[in-house]
Amino acid sequence: MKKAPLPENEAERLKVLHSYNILDTLPELSFDDITRLASQISGTPIALISLVDSERQWFKSKFGLSATETPRNISFCAHAILEKDVLVVPDTLEDARFFDNPLVTGEEKIRFYAGSPLVTAKGAALGTLCVIDQTPRSLNELQVESLRALARQVMNQLELRMYIEEQEQLKSDLVAYQKILEEANSRLETASLSDDVSGFHNTRFLHSFLERFLEPAQHEERELSLVFFDMDNFKNVVDTHGHLVGTEVLREIAQAVYQQLGPEDRIVRYGGDEYVIILPGQGKDVAHIKAKQMCLGIRNTIFMQGKGLNLKLTASFGLATYPDDASDMHHLLAEADKCLFTSKENGKNRLTVK
Known part of the structure; x- marks a missing residue:
């Protein structure tokens, strides 16, 4: 052979x-x-x-x-x-x-x-x-x-x-790549709507949320309340203890307020030491009670205990409700901000309701 x-x-x-x-x-x-x-x-x-x-x-x-x-x-x-x-x-x-x-x-x-x-x-x-x-x-x-x-x-x-x-392999790869892309986009979207300091939402999220909520609300007659709050004399904290401590205080404040919120509520860092609480589906009476609890909660909390600073702080609050106080997002934001300003003008450490 x-x-x-x-x-x-x-x-x-x-x-x-x-x-x-x-x-x-x-x-x-x-x-x-x-x-x-x-x-x-x-x-x-x-x-x-x-x-x-x-x-x-x-x-x-x-x-x-x-x-x-x-x-x-x-x-x-x-x-x-x-x-x-x-x-x-x-x-x-x-x-x-x-x-x-x-x-x-x-x-x-x-x-x-x-x-x-x-x-x-x-x-x-x-x-x-x-x-x-x-x-x-x-x-x-x-x-x-x-x-x-x-x-x-x-x-x-x-x-x-x-x-x-x-x-078939290409199709499978494309499905896998699409999933990776969607996950990456989701992470980017989450990052783009998040605030680096507080770890909660930012103003982009606030505007996006209100636009989505208020459009159908015009037909469904849903209520929404906004609570603005701003730390009183926060500049003194930064001047005395530095910006790093100031940033940590802002995180602790956000966490303290977050503990008092419901599952549908949202907390947004509006800028500086100012926050906005979104209370979807909640009218003025319910929002008023929640805002007072937040104001008292901050007043009764000792911040930065872990650093041995034991800071006592207060905040001023403003509350406005859709549709009672405003017909659209921009007016609602403006009315809540005006109420916050009124609280500041009237001695701070208080809540003003539209």
Whole structure:
């Protein structure tokens, strides 16, 4: 038995073969149709689509044969992939390469073989479309040309299969990338609506929230209250203890107020030491009670205890309600701010209601 030498491009050939992800896959009708047709055209009982791997030949499709693979070193197809055209062996017993091959002398009793190489556009021979018989025979020119044509169709199917697989992978990648992008955008959106100092919302969030809330509210008659508050004499804290302490105090104040809010309420740092509390769906009476509790809560809290400063602070509050006090977002903000200013003017540490 003469073992087939390796192709000169064997390493690249195997790399290309494996890139098709075809080895050890399930049977597919598109390939089985080709082997059935090859058997009918050639008049042979066996037809195979054989892919030559490093140590074996594996059958993607088989007609008239139960085996799924054989060792490469006894493979007829390992010889056929070295050819430029169809390899035809009319009688294996009269061919020096095959007369003592186990597939010839064993129970398979192969006496006739014809294999057309499966060649990629770049010249890599992946395997063959072959037809086999247990009696010597020959193929006429029409049958040989048909075998060539069917081999090209096998390659077309392999290319189509790879294309579909690549498109599915691309689609999967795009879905994954889209998810990553959405998560990144969500984080960016959250960051763009957050205040670095307090850790709560910023004015961009305030305006966005009010625009979304007040538009349908005109039809649904929903109420919304805004509570503005500003720390009294906060400049003294910064001048005495520095900006870092001032920033930490602002965080502690926001946390203290946040503890008194409901799940739908929102706290916004409006700028400097001024905050806005959004109370959606809450009229003036409920908002009035909440604002008074916030004012008392700040007054009764000792801040910066962890730093040993034990600061006692107060804040001035202003309250306005939609739609009682204003017909749109801008007027509502202005009215609540005016009430805050009134509290400052009247001695601080108090709440003014529109």
